Amino acid sequence: MTWWLRIHAVPSCAAAVVLCFVLAPLLSSSALPVPSLFGGLSSTVPVPLVLPVLPACALLYGLNRAPSETEATAAGPMTRWSVGLLTGACTAAALLAVAETLWMDFPLALAVARNTAGYLGFGLVAQRVAGRRYGPAAAALLPVACAFIGLGPGGRPYPWTWPLHPSQSASAAAAAFSLALIGAALLRNRSRGRPGPLPRQGPSPPLP
Secondary structure, eight states: OHHHHHHTTHHHHHHHHHHHHHHHHHTTTOEEEEOOSSSOSOEEEEHHHHTTHHHHHHHHHHHTOSOHHHHHTOOHHHHHHHHHHHHHHHHHHHHHHHHHHHHSOOTTHHHHHHHHHHHHHHHHHHHHHHOGGGHHHHHHHHHHHHHHHSBOGGGOBOTTOGGGSOTTOHHHHHHHHHHHHHHHHHHHTTTTTOOOOOOOOOOOOOOO
């Protein structure tokens, strides 16, 4: 267990989640200028909606640190621990978001938790399609791509750009947590379908 926590950088992942929720209310009034294809020459995205890229990329990096050969021959509990890390991170993000909403009246706290789960799920889907090295990059580029092609006139996000929607958007929450569930399922089945080690051949029978 200690080896698994160390090789998957679990303390660093936990620190990234906490750091995201510490910075989000401090930067609540900050916005990131991003060129927009349909919303004018330049639009802005609230920094708290982009900050979840930090814990998502840290978690994807941690989940991918174990060598492929180790995971291919590992027993079932190792895969369950990886899903548990994903579930624990999303649960911690949700609890921190509820606390910041109730005690700090931070309106984007639930959106930060939503985007943490959504970016993580999107990265898991991307790395399943394109390869493990592309998961963190895909998660990091998602909010930039949404801002570039997903903002309409006046800077209003289109319905499908869930990372840019406010906390009260039910459709954005459904999209993000659906991605997280798909990513968890892909992570759970990551080692299935891989060829196991070939059976050891015994000595050849003597020729007559």
